[in-house]
Amino acid sequence: MASKWRDRVASLFAQVSIRRVCRLAVILLALVEVCHAANNCPWINEATASGLLGGDATGSFSQVSPTQPAVCTFVQTSEGGTRTLRIAVEQTPDFLARLDSEYKSCGMDPAPLSSIGNEARICNADAPKKLVAERVVGRVRDQVFTITISSTVKRDFTQNREALKARVSTAAEQISGNLF
């Protein structure tokens, strides 16, 4: 009886190529990492990010090295498209130059955003392919942060520029508060 079961399992595995198993392993490990990493975002939790994105979001956190920006990404997917909250934080002794560089990349004339961190500005970060986005760039002491909410969803709150600005500002207050 036991050998019969052993044969069946062996046959089952024989049908699955090693390549497929490895591909599955990579996907599963990535899934595990995403699930685990979601709770590791140091500046905002998944429930708060979900609230800002208007639906259940899945988050990930990565920090390759202390000299490179740490990044949290929360993605909320619906039938109409995807909404994303991306947070990048970099601690650098050259923070003023770094911030200046971020401001320059933040459109022509980013508007000052009061009472966020030491200083912050907000700008339109729309991208081709109908990606609507608002971005807040700022700093807390020597930590430079870039926070972007973007969306490919049509006909929802993200198409209302003021609503989108309000949400990215709220995100910025949450995140900068945790950076203090």
Next chain:
Amino acid sequence: MKECARVLFQISVWSMVALSLSNGRIAPVLAQQSVPAQQDSTALPPPPAYTPAPKGTLPVQDTPEQREALGRWKARAEQKSAEDRQAHNAVVTPAYNFRYGKKSPYTPGNIQVQGAGFIQPGAFPTAEYCGTCHQEAYSQWRQALHSNAFRTPFYRTSVNILIRDKTRGIAFARHCDSCHNPIGVLSGALTEDSKVDRARFDADGLTCTTCHSILKLDSTNGNASVEMGVPSVIVDEDGKRIPGMVPFDMILRHPERHSKAVMHDFLHTPEFCAACHKANLPATLNDYKFIRAFTAYDEWQQSKFSQRNPLTFYTADFTTCQGCHMKRDAITLPDYGAKDGKLVSHRWLAGNTAVPFYYGFDAQLSKTIEFLRAGNYLNVDIFALKKSSEDKLIAPLGRVAFTLAPAETVEAYVVVQNKNIGHSLIPEVRDLYEAWTEFIVKDANGREIYHSGFLKPDGMLEPRAHSFTNRPVTDQGEFVDNHKVFAIHSVAYDNTVPAGRSVLVRYQFHVPADVRGAVTVTAKINYRHLRQSYLNNIFGKDHPAYPVVEIASRTRTLNIGENQPQEPDPADNPDWMRWNNLGIALLDQNQYAESVAAFTEVVKLRPTYVDGYTNVGLTEISWEKYASARTAIHRALSIDPNNARALFYDGLLQRRAGNTPEEIADFRKVVEMFPQSRDARRELGITYYQQHDNPAALEQFEALQKIDPDDLAAHYNLSILYRRMGKPQEAAEQQAMFVDKKVDPGAPTYSLDFLRVHPEIATESIPWHVHSDLPEATGDLAHGK
């Protein structure tokens, strides 16, 4: 290969479970989307039309159909509230860190909430909902510290230190957030793996429906010792609370029911404020022992404004916290809570200048500065001069003739009176707030002769300034510069001035030999909400300069040569009070002989002033000169035999003389007149205890503990009395509290460790000290070097 497949299969299954649970957990919490905080009232919708009924009109009566409809609404609201709460708990509870056990989810805070489990943030109607009909209150609240209690960098920097501490973490932050962010605490958001959308409440700190949903004050222990009800904005005809928001027309039809739901009598009492304006650092937070953090409430209770303490130096009309910080002002925006066009201020004007400065709330900032300057809170008196060549005190300055010559070394006596603040100068987090005396001497050309209490170019206050602050230190003798309160083990010194008392600050300076014309001497009390080094901790050093407010000042001109008496300035205290304040200051600096001399000047100027004689007597008691103390107290009682203050000190003297019946009679009279006098209760309890009258002693100590739950004498004596009365459990509790609250006898060594390596401020720990820039007085420490 087979093993690999088995592991992968297991991983995939658990991944799916984790994902589904994760989604399942957060779904109910997302029932409402995040609403960004409004910065002002401009985004509020216009209020619904409403014409208040004329005064004296009876509430409208509902028809049976309306009652039935309300009943249906209530049933639905209760069901929804219960279901939402259940769903919230199903998500939050499994992931919550019950650091202090399942029964203590909010420890180290004292806050509690009615009902089972955590309460969902959505149960709290938003400030914008309330603001629709209360636009004035909303706009004031939005700029006030209460609404910004959590989100400000000034708070976040502190609490983040606790959250990031390797041996503590976010669970410990419930201690702070119970007052700063109660919805966060009660919703179960303060845990490592939080499942709560924080954008829904973080920006509102103490929102309308936190204070207005509190149903019970548990005690005056502070640390948020309140019980929160399930928020409700209206009650039914039977007075039963209906949870959640209701349509505005329901409120406007029955404003009396709205008031019953949200306005409780205790909101007008200092005990309500005590819930958060009194705080301690419990062992559950610091792994050490109970340390009193601050208690504005007890300071008020001991002040003249409470009329509960017979031992104050001065008297005043009864005034609550709300009487100063929530005055009625004319409204400028629609507000249906206003009466006769006025509303109690929801700005809570006090000393909070940093928050409106950071947020750009200009109206709040200017009104705060106006409040600080307008209240006649402090009196600054350049009271006397003392030349190094003479022993005589030239006093009161301006009322006596004297001469001043070039090249003289002079000591100026500046008396700062905490005249009309109902708490200490400065109160509460006195390791962060900064008030100090600035003393400047200039010649006729404006040339600076002496300057103490200046700000250095880096914004720091020069270290040798006389500041009304304290210096908390760690068990390593290091200054706790960043409000890391859980590290505090001792206080190197505390130079705050209690309500109604005075402090003498002495400055020594040298009149230049080549001086021409008059010399001006100015003493100011400056205030900055937060110390520069703390601001640097928050923002780094490149932040803008935060406001420095001059609260009070006095300038006197000293002629080189003859000086004649002058008419007093309208803001000056009368002469007898100037002497009295000097006497109080000298008493607190243990200069008993000089203090008695000052109080003696008072009775010379006001021979019928009972307190003048009592002041002489109480100083002589401290000086252990009981015979002359008796003479002074008897004189006071001969003028007013029922003077509670004199009777109290007479009781102490009767005890000393062994006259127990007279001692008891004195203290009993004081207790009858001032039943909330903690000193009289304590002394009467001790007297009864010494007479082995255990029931009578018990009554006094239990009463004392109700007034002050932290009184050590009450804990100590009650532990003994309960044991004698066969109540071992109660005795053990009192004993444990005594041990926990008693000052660690080893703590002063931490202070000494700190002071030893900080000679520039070590003199501030000595009550009787002088500020000088003369080399013989300072060595090389002058001018902050």
